[in-house]
Amino acid sequence: MTYRAGWIHYTNVAPILDALTLPPGVTAITGVPTQMNAALLTGEVDIANISAVEFIRHADTLEALPDFSVAVLGPVYSVNLFHRGPVEGLGRIALTAQSAMSVALLEVLLRERGLSPTLERAEGEAETLLAQGFDGVLRIGDSALKEWYGVVGPFTEQTIVPEIPQTGRGITVTDLAEEWFYLTGRPFVFAVWAYRKDNPPPPALLSEMRRARRHGLGSLGEVARQHAHKLGLPADVVQHYLWNFRYHLEEADRLGLSEFAARAVPGHAPLQFGLHPSEDVLRAGS
Incomplete structure (x- = not known):
């Protein structure tokens, strides 16, 4: 029987998915986060980086691979709230329909500040939506990365990463992952590789995913150059973006995930991580 994968193939998972060769008996489709979330929950696919x-919301039926994640400790650069005034004064915020995760994170961060602006679905570039009357615009993924650089760039040889400005052309960019770090001091996990508890992935797929990750992280400069060309961004900017990510769901990431789960989905079922990698895999530096 064919095992079906659903990949969200943004640049942030290029070090895993670019070099991934599917083993016999495995097929894959791609889509935005909300599409792949739905595909896994309805059974259209069997595993997805959701x-x-x-x-968390479906922890009663889903498990996650124990050693794969898309996480950061500090800024992520591609999950951004664009706004012209202070966050405390925002009345209407435009939300993308592409990402449940980023919306949930924004809601947690606003609630922690005691804020309750109106949240409305609207698609489009941040500057366009701000010009249409929104006070803030939530943008995610490759588009958000490009728009962030469009506001705060260009960078020069003298640009110091911790001092990258967050304003430009009258727009402020608030990085939601960085705000989470300021709030909790923990990493933020945006995605895990999840599957239905009754249908775990075949070992051949896991082995290939780990091989692809080793290759991608070992050739990050080349991965960055390829995607920089597609994005129209400097290669060093894309490389800095990629080396920021944590792809192994380590203990610190699980603690951050558990804290977010408690804040965003109180009373959720216990989170489960199956298919523990063997000692041989760990020694191989998977």
């Missing part, structure tokens, strides 16, 4: 909040 939004962590959907994994």
Whole structure:
């Protein structure tokens, strides 16, 4: 029987998915986060790198691979709230329909500040939506990365990463992962590789995913150059973006995930991580 994968193939997972060769008996489709979330929950696919909040919400039926994640400790650069005034004064915020995770994170961060602006679905570039009357615009993924650089760039040889400005052309960019770090001091996990508890992935797929990750992380400069060309961004900017990510769901990431789960989905079922990698895999530096 064919095993079906659903990949959210943004640049942030290029070090895993670019070099991935599917083993016999495995097929794959791609889509935005909300599409792949739905595909896994309806059974259209058997495994997907889904939004962590959907994994939390459906922890009664889903498990996650124990050693794969898309996480950061500090800024992520591609999950951004664009706004012209202070966050405390925002009345209307435009939300993308592409990501349940980013919306849930924004809601947690606003609630922690005691804020309750109106949240409305609207698609489009941040500057366009701000010009249409929104006070803030939530943008995610490759588009958000490009728009962030369009506001705060260009960078020069003298640009110091911790001092990258967050304003430009009258727009402020608030990085939601960085705000989470300021709030909790923990990493933020945006995605896990989840599957239905009754249908775990075949070992051949896991082996190939780990091989692809080793290759991608070992050739990050080349991965960055390829995607920089597609994005129209400097290669060093894309490389800095990629080396920021944590792809192994380590203990610190699980603690961050558990804290977010408690804040965003109180009373959720216990989070489960199956298919523990063997000692041989760990020694191989998977």
